[in-house]
Amino acid sequence: MTYDRLVCANCAAPVSEGRCPVCRANRERLQQQESFLANLNPMALIALLAVLVAAVALLAHQTA
Numbered sequence: 001m002t003y004d005r006l007v008c009a010n011c012a013a014p015v016s017e018g019r020c021p022v023c024r025a026n027r028e029r030l031q032q033q034e035s036f037l038a039n040l041n042p043m044a045l046i047a048l049l050a051v052l053v054a055a056v057a058l059l060a061h062q063t064a
């Protein structure tokens, strides 16, 4: 999700240009979300991988 193409509801200019306070608030919020997701994703992937490995190990144990 990128905010580059978002148009402000208040001033009808691209949010990324930050022409009005609404633009700047939206831009800041979206940037925080993007950095949050960027930090979260590697950890979420590792957690998902751990769950998968555990599930496969459990399944192998049950069928053996």
Ligand SMILES: [Zn+2]
Binding pocket: 008, 009, 010, 011, 012, 013, 018, 019, 020, 021, 022, 023, 024
């Ligand atoms: Zn605006």
